[in-house]
Amino acid sequence: MAAVAQPVLRLMDDPPLITSLVAGRDTVDFYSFLTGFRQPMGVWKADLTVFVLAPLALVLAVPRGRLTTKLLAAAVLLPLLFAVCVTIAVVQLRLSAEAWAMGELGITLHAAEAKLRLERINVALFAVGMLALPSFLFLANYMLFAWNAPARPAPAAGLGGRRGALVGLAAGGSVLAVALIAVFAAAPVPSRDSLAYHRGWAALLELNPGFTTAQINLGLHLEREGDLDAAIALYREAIAAKPGLVAAHYNLGNALDRKGLSEQALASYRNALALEPEHAAAHRNLAVVFSRLNRPCDALRHLRRSASLDTNAAADPIVQRNLAKFEAACDR
């Protein structure tokens, strides 16, 4: 898919924006030197599973029309729809990169709004590509080669044409569903935490020492590996290069808090909030630190603010419980 997407990218893209594919062992990432946005290819493997196997399973299962003709038609239609799917994915990638740039680099005044709008379009395109196109592949095949064709002879004595068709559909679908589960349950799903993926960030950092996105992502990986000192150093380098980088301040706060340096973590979260006052996660984590420092009123204030900004997380029973706990402690 990466090989097909690369020329599409080059045709439709401004050269500075998306310039390379970083190939890891488990993932192939589209990478932008300007925006620092990356999209792991792993999730697109799932696209192919749905895109190819689902319509083929249906084509095989429908006991109407000549099988060879239907499969031949699917083979002809598949590359065309595959190209459409890749184009949709590339457009989606561009929109995601722009939304990310707006949020991280503060290009527009209404960054949060624009980001949300682009993310909505992104999700719509992704969903359409994933589900609508394979459905269309099957439906077009069915209408062209099965709708006007007679049903195949019933598979067992006593079954009429229509019932036979339904039995065939159920049987074919069941067999292929089981096959899918057997084959793909064993397939590895590349994860963002894979070592090969993060080696890519380290390599990029060597090529571009001041590249803050690589510093932050590598810092996150090192944090997960338990090397907090190295992660903290990277976040501080990113902040020195770009003092307005909210993610760096926020991640630094997380790492300092994990290391037990609560006062320093507080300062980092406050820096993040000074740059982005509506950062719900920073308010939430600040509340956790204040709670640990036995300052329930401050914890309550920030947890309430976080809940007002992120209503979905606010519905979490744990958040509700903490709000009640801080309210009780603050009233005392």
Added chain:
Amino acid sequence: MAADRKQAERTASPWPTAIRFCVTFLLLTGFYAAVFSTPFVDRVLHEPMSRLVAASSMPLLHLFGEPQRAGTYLIFNGFQAEILDACNGVLPTFLFLAAVLALPSSWRAKLWGAAIGVPAIFVINVVRVVSLMILGALRPDIVERVHIHVWQTLVVILAMGLWVFWAERFVRPQLAVRR
């Protein structure tokens, strides 16, 4: 007569009907992509549907353990998940209805399609959520794999299989009667 009918079926060109079907289906899909990602539709359709799916999953999950729900969040035996727009069944339902509308048939047949397909896809989606919550509690290491590889494929297969059932059961007999 039956032989003549079969001969007519074999020689009738599928192109006009198929092209009309494909164009209608694609236009409806484009409509979905344009309209169903707006904040308004999010508020009046996606969010209530996500809450409904989460609420509907609770009775089934109670059979297997002690679930908790808060809005669109589900918690089951330590495994937590949120029902997002992509998981609330609106898209596969829309694709099914688009295919029903696109196939030339009577409005009565189309109404039957909607009456059968909409609740069926809702049930399939609830089963999907329940199975993933149980799997997440038992085997969190493979739940994402099953979510991405298996269930998304099955949703396409089941929705389209349902459409074939409707087309064969409700539309084809009408065509046979007309001929």
